[in-house]
Amino acid sequence: MTDKQKQYLLGYLGYYAGVPDGIWGRLSGEATRAFQAGFGLEPDGVFGPATEKRILAVIGSGEQPVEKKAEEAPGWWREIRYFTRAEFRCPCAACGGFPAEPAESLVRLADQVREHFGAPALPSSGVRCPEHNKAVGGVWNSYHLAGKALDFRIQGRSAAEVLAFVRTLPVHYAYAIDERYVHMDTE
DSSP states (O other): OOHHHHHHHHHHTTOOOSOOOSOOOHHHHHHHHHHHHHTTSOOOSOOOHHHHHHHHHHHHHTOOOOOTTGGGSOGGGGGOSSOOGGGGSOSOGGGTSOSSOOOHHHHHHHHHHHHHHTSOEEEEEOSOOHHHHHHTTOOTTOGGGGTOEEEEEETTOOHHHHHHHHTTSOOSEEEESSSSOEEEEOO
């Protein structure tokens, strides 16, 4: 399997946020770590044979990420229709994934967006630790640090189309990151 194919598979599952180019860098490693953490593998960031086998099985079966700390998640998560807590985790293996909890208001808004479009909503960045936030160029007071921001795309929809709907919701701030991805945050 080529690096570009790996990036496409990670992107299909919502872990790789870049444009697949076959150049294995920081985004590819972080996406691999996040996938591994969500699907019961050692999150080392190496896309080896075990990760390849696991990602193909996940795509073939439609399996959802393992929620290792589900007992710690608030009860309102049971009401969330389209997302798991793991999809909001920081991809940085050093912080453990949840230096802050995803805000209930944010997750409920994400569920509404997914429901409205009837297509997969693919998060690229949810909760961030300060180190990861700095590494991706986030501002010092980013809402991602408090679990109150989400960068995502809707499969088959432009950012302009998604943003137009998001702005009808009670969000604090929303903007198009590029042609595909939207940022939204809540207070």
